[in-house]
Amino acid sequence: MEEKTRNKILFLAIGLIVSCLAIQSQEKVEQSKEFLLRAIEFHGHLGPYLVLGLRAGLYANKMLGKDPMETEAFIKTKTTPPESCFADGVQISTGCTFGKRNISLEEGEGLQVTFKKNNQKLALKLKEEIIEEMNSLPSEERAWEDLVRDLYKRDIKEIFEIVKQTKEK
Numbered sequence: 001m002e003e004k005t006r007n008k009i010l011f012l013a014i015g016l017i018v019s020c021l022a023i024q025s026q027e028k029v030e031q032s033k034e035f036l037l038r039a040i041e042f043h044g045h046l047g048p049y050l051v052l053g054l055r056a057g058l059y060a061n062k063m064l065g066k067d068p069m070e071t072e073a074f075i076k077t078k079t080t081p082p083e084s085c086f087a088d089g090v091q092i093s094t095g096c097t098f099g100k101r102n103i104s105l106e107e108g109e110g111l112q113v114t115f116k117k118n119n120q121k122l123a124l125k126l127k128e129e130i131i132e133e134m135n136s137l138p139s140e141e142r143a144w145e146d147l148v149r150d151l152y153k154r155d156i157k158e159i160f161e162i163v164k165q166t167k168e169k
């Protein structure tokens with residue numbers, strides 16, 4: 001192989017690695033401690049439903065591309081706290097806001113959120129196991145803190161049942 005060609009390949013490889021690292025660190029910045037602190041500042045306190053809303057919203061950003069104008073979020077759960085706190089997590093992560101009317105909260109069993117953007121649809125349903133886990137948790141603050149911290153990091157597929165659809169045009 002010619003040295004020139006070899007250098008070219010080397011440059012391409014380095015470029016690819018650098019851009020992969022950039023994408024990775026971008027995701028990390030979003031799901032960071034700083035981002036969680038911003039969410040707590042906005043919402044007023046830290047709770048499991050806020051964190052579940054953040055996780056759902058960040059996942060929607062990743063799957064559909066973040067767009068605070070084009071994305072719509074439809075939430076179905078209890079319309080009172082703590083369940084309704086989920087909506088604040090979705091607002092701060094996706095930029096869908098009640099002021100812009102591209103987020104809605106409707107009374108329903110369990111917890112479900114559907115995101116729509118252009119012709120794409122992403123539906124997340126909170127797993128029964130997570131609801132059971134919260135119901136069976138002792139009331140000590142420490143136990144809740146541990147759960148919340150864990151929910152912020154846990155694999156998204158262990159938290160939600162996920163359905164992604166591309167609608168026919």
Ligand SMILES: [Zn+2]
Pocket residue numbers: 043045046047050081082085
């Ligand atoms: Zn709350």
